[in-house]
Amino acid sequence: MAERPSMCLLYTTWPAAAPAREAAAALLEEGLIACANILSGSTSIYRWQGEVKEEGEIVALFKTAADRAERARDRLVALHPYEEPCVIALGVETGASAPGFLDWVEAETRRGA
Amino acid sequence: MAERPSMCLLYTTWPAAAPAREAAAALLEEGLIACANILSGSTSIYRWQGEVKEEGEIVALFKTAADRAERARDRLVALHPYEEPCVIALGVETGASAPGFLDWVEAETRRGA
Amino acid sequence: MAERPSMCLLYTTWPAAAPAREAAAALLEEGLIACANILSGSTSIYRWQGEVKEEGEIVALFKTAADRAERARDRLVALHPYEEPCVIALGVETGASAPGFLDWVEAETRRGA
Numbered sequence: 059m060a061e062r063p064s065m066c067l068l069y070t071t072w073p074a075a076a077p078a079r080e081a082a083a084a085l086l087e088e089g090l091i092a093c094a095n096i097l098s099g100s101t102s103i104y105r106w107q108g109e110v111k112e113e114g115e116i117v118a119l120f121k122t123a124a125d126r127a128e129r130a131r132d133r134l135v136a137l138h139p140y141e142e143p144c145v146i147a148l149g150v151e152t153g154a155s156a157p158g159f160l161d162w163v164e165a166e167t168r169r170g171a
Numbered sequence: 172m173a174e175r176p177s178m179c180l181l182y183t184t185w186p187a188a189a190p191a192r193e194a195a196a197a198l199l200e201e202g203l204i205a206c207a208n209i210l211s212g213s214t215s216i217y218r219w220q221g222e223v224k225e226e227g228e229i230v231a232l233f234k235t236a237a238d239r240a241e242r243a244r245d246r247l248v249a250l251h252p253y254e255e256p257c258v259i260a261l262g263v264e265t266g267a268s269a270p271g272f273l274d275w276v277e278a279e280t281r282r283g284a
Numbered sequence: 285m286a287e288r289p290s291m292c293l294l295y296t297t298w299p300a301a302a303p304a305r306e307a308a309a310a311l312l313e314e315g316l317i318a319c320a321n322i323l324s325g326s327t328s329i330y331r332w333q334g335e336v337k338e339e340g341e342i343v344a345l346f347k348t349a350a351d352r353a354e355r356a357r358d359r360l361v362a363l364h365p366y367e368e369p370c371v372i373a374l375g376v377e378t379g380a381s382a383p384g385f386l387d388w389v390e391a392e393t394r395r396g397a
Contacts, residue, residue: 066377067182067261068380071321075214079225082216083216083223086216086217086218086223087223093215093216094215094217095215095228095230096213096214096215096216097210097211097213097324098210098213098323100324101301101305101321102320102321102322103305103308103309103312103319103320103322104318104319104320104392110309110312110313112305115321117321117323117345119182121257121259124380128379128380131380131381131382134382135382135384141384142382142384142385142387143382143385144385145381145382145385146291146293146381146382146385147376147377147379148261148293148376148377149375149376149377150259150260151179151240151261151262152260153241154179154181154240154244154260155258155260156244156247156248156255156256156258156259158254158255159256159257159258159259162255166218178372180295180374192327192329192338195329196329196336199329199330199331200336206329206370207330208297208326208327208341209326209327209328209329210324210326210343211323211324211326232295234372261374261375263373263374263375264353264373266373267292267350267354267357268372268373269357269361269368269370269371269372271361271367271368272368272372274368275368279330279331
């Protein structure tokens with residue numbers, strides 16, 4: 059049996075849905091992701107100059123092959139309107155993920171390779 | 172001190188909330204998951220026949236014991252309306268998770284074992 | 285090159301947004317997290333006394349340094365209205381995450397150290 063390709067789920071936040079969708083479209087065209095899920099609105103809570111602040115943000119998750127994740131991250135950081143955007147790579151357990159989906163992510167991210 | 176049971180978070184997408192809820196109910200009855208969280212609407216972006224497409228989807232997360240994750244994934248794939256559904260197993264760090272919750276997930280997924 | 289700090293994403297659920305926001309504000313003040321994302325409403329499905337139940341819940345994600353994750357988890361469990369709350373630590377791949385964001389999480393969680 060051939061070894062399954064491994065993948066990565068990039069967890070990101072955006073000031074609005076539009077830039078997340080534009081980034082998703084760009085990375086799809088470049089073959090750096092297979093798919094993105096843009097969640098409906100969320101509230102972010104953080105500290106700024108010593109005070110707790112709340113702000114509406116959009117969480118978006120990008121699915122890519124493990125060996126494309128660093129390039130996908132670099133593109134997301136470059137396209138993102140923030141200076142230090144949240145791009146967190148969540149580890150995926152290959153053995154308990156759907157093999158057909160891992161294959162599809164792999165195939166979709168070979169085009170631009 | 173006994174070793175804590177380890178768990179897995181299965182990240183999935185669905186065309187609507189109803190099939191995700193039905194799958195959750197089925198896997199609960201079968202003792203293959205302890206709980207599911209069905210998020211409110213999201214937008215999925217992917218390529219289809221060379222074009223970037225957007226579609227409404229539902230993200231659902233299923234919580235199960237690490238040693239039940241493969242069977243839970245197989246059932247989700249079988250119940251899912253797509254041919255190659257997104258079922259991604261996110262790795263969980265046992266040491267920084269709530270011990271009482273890990274125990275509860277373990278207990279809930281022993282019933283059907 | 286210096287080694288990048290590692291981080292952890294704590295996945296949690298709450299009966300409503302208010303206690304999640306209050307917990308986020310408390311942990312920010314204590315330097316135990318750098319930021320929280322509180323997602324819009326979700327539906328949780330679980331078993332209770334042999335029956336499948338559905339309930340509205342709020343999913344909230346807390347971002348912290350790997351070496352602060354256990355203390356953050358303990359505080360979340362203490363502040364949470366449930367007896368055995370869902371606090372799941374998702375593993376983060378340092379190499380494919382944004383270095384500037386990892387540094388920011390590290391810096392924000394040193395204050396209270």
